[in-house]
Amino acid sequence: MSVPRRRRRLPDEVRAAAVRAVLSLAFTLVGVVVATLASYAGSGMLVPALMAMGLGVFGTMWCLLEILISRQIAAQRARVPGSAHPTTGGRPPSEPLAARPFPRADGSVYQQPHQSHRPAYQPPQPRPRIPAPRP
Template identity: 75%
Template sequence: MSVARRRRRLPDEVRTAAVRAVLCLAFTLVGLLVATLASYADSWLLTPALMAMGLGVFGSMWCLLEILISRQIAAQRARGPHAASPMAGSRAAGPAPQARPPQPRTRQASAR
């Protein structure tokens, strides 16, 4: 039987970007609905609704890019500063390896 893993909480900047994207998407869908109904009714609201829908599509794409960028930034912060490679810090940190004390060097007699 497998144990369900708990999902980690998203960083604050990623969550705010996701909420902003959902709001932009909702704004776009409302603009689409108003534009559709205005076109059926031959109303003057068609032009502003189409403009609002265009702005909503642009805003939704902007917000999706913001989510991707903020996720990358959050991942880089989680890895830590001055990482040697992109995968550095991807594993759980274990105990630091213990340094061995220096061994005294002995001179060996050369065999002739």
């Protein structure tokens, strides 16, 4: 039987974001319960409870997005070359890039942004009229 692998501890900013998400979700669920009970009772607390529930849904989504972002940031920090974990190391340095071509005499390799590769528009010239042969 294999020994279960220990899970690594989440970084502090990810754990803090997860705690905020759980608290926001609890706040939203309390708002749902209060709104449901206020609607059954016909109480005046319905509108504030619905507003609190809406804010709670917005806050919960915000916290979930914060968790995703903080996890990405923590993963990028862990992928530093020379880190202790073998799968978190960065890519080995690549070969140097090839030299860029020198600009040509006509300047076609490096052009300014306002310059175009196409020649300027020339309106079509009218064709000369050839008279029809007479019999």
